[in-house]
Amino acid sequence: MVVASAPGKVYLFGEHAVVYGEPAVPCAIERRATVTVERRADGKLKVHASDLTLDGFTVEYDDDADARPDVDVADSLIDAAVGYVNGAIEQARDAAGAPEVGFDITVESDIPLGAGLGSSAAVVVAGIAAGTRELGVDLPTEEIADRAYRVEYDVQDGQASRADTFCSAVGGAVRVEGDDCRSIEGVGNLPFVIGYDGGAGDTGQLVAGVRSLRDRYEFAADTVETIGDIVRRGEGVLAEGDLEELGGLMDFNHGLLSALGVSSRSLDAMVWAAREADAYGAKLTGAGGGGCIVALDESRSARTALEYTPDCEAAFRAELDAEGVRIEST
Ligand code: PMV
Numbered sequence: 659m660v661v662a663s664a665p666g667k668v669y670l671f672g673e674h675a676v677v678y679g680e681p682a683v684p685c686a687i688e689r690r691a692t693v694t695v696e697r698r699a700d701g702k703l704k705v706h707a708s709d710l711t712l713d714g715f716t717v718e719y720d721d722d723a724d725a726r727p728d729v730d731v732a733d734s735l736i737d738a739a740v741g742y743v744n745g746a747i748e749q750a751r752d753a754a755g756a757p758e759v760g761f762d763i764t765v766e767s768d769i770p771l772g773a774g775l776g777s778s779a780a781v782v783v784a785g786i787a788a789g790t791r792e793l794g795v796d797l798p799t800e801e802i803a804d805r806a807y808r809v810e811y812d813v814q815d816g817q818a819s820r821a822d823t824f825c826s827a828v829g830g831a832v833r834v835e836g837d838d839c840r841s842i843e844g845v846g847n848l849p850f851v852i853g854y855d856g857g858a859g860d861t862g863q864l865v866a867g868v869r870s871l872r873d874r875y876e877f878a879a880d881t882v883e884t885i886g887d888i889v890r891r892g893e894g895v896l897a898e899g900d901l902e903e904l905g906g907l908m909d910f911n912h913g914l915l916s917a918l919g920v921s922s923r924s925l926d927a928m929v930w931a932a933r934e935a936d937a938y939g940a941k942l943t944g945a946g947g948g949g950c951i952v953a954l955d956e957s958r959s960a961r962t963a964l965e966y967t968p969d970c971e972a973a974f975r976a977e978l979d980a981e982g983v984r985i986e987s988t
Pocket of ligand 1: 672673674675676677772773774775776817818819821822861865943944945946
């Protein structure tokens, strides 16, 4: 039996613009998904996921069987959750050259689902690491990231950048521009505070909305490019560790995302609560529409302000996690 974990992430800068070839800077956070994998003799997969925002489900199925967990959540969420786990296991089997092998799989996660914190990428990355190790194969981190990206790409119908999967696999702060992914070295402590509205945005729909604005208006295309300029500026500031300026750039980035139509009333309410509590800056993270905001604040005040914000269901500190995927036990 092998247990592996991988972190979620926030976007410090650059979501949406990354879809059009601009750079983005995701940062791994100290919130993890943990996947336990144990080989089965009968070639079946049995998946138990108890701790996701889904109510928790258990399902036993062959690869091609149409089995479906009996829980009261949207089919699309179930399809996605099962698709990510299946995809991870397929990649592990492929990497080990063992296409027929069966597994018992348990997924636990303290990353809210579909809320801009990279929960699916963390599950896939940890799943591939655990599955391959259980089969006696030790994949390099870059290959885990690449295989995880392929799973996300398939499950999300081609609407996936390499940002979430690369960041979850290698940890720390990373820079992603198209297929070019690299770690940003020498980043100091980043005091992230996260506010979660309890909801989730529809990534496909939000990406399509930005695309149509960008096709229609030159100033929307300019807005996307300006987000790229913020990222390029932000990288230098990150290296200097100037939290004050980083926060200002996060505020700017949020304003442009808002102009592109991907914020929401609850995300804006949380962003303003954090700013009024003297956070260095705050912005939505991920696709938007609902889900999470990330603020930069060393004190307790942004978190407390978020806890008193009616639109905020949960607020927590989640500092930069320098470590990516790791084997917890074998
Ligand atoms: O909500 P998330 O964490 O999956 O982020 C989506 C980020 C986008 O830039 C909007 C899309 C992408 O795949 O990069």
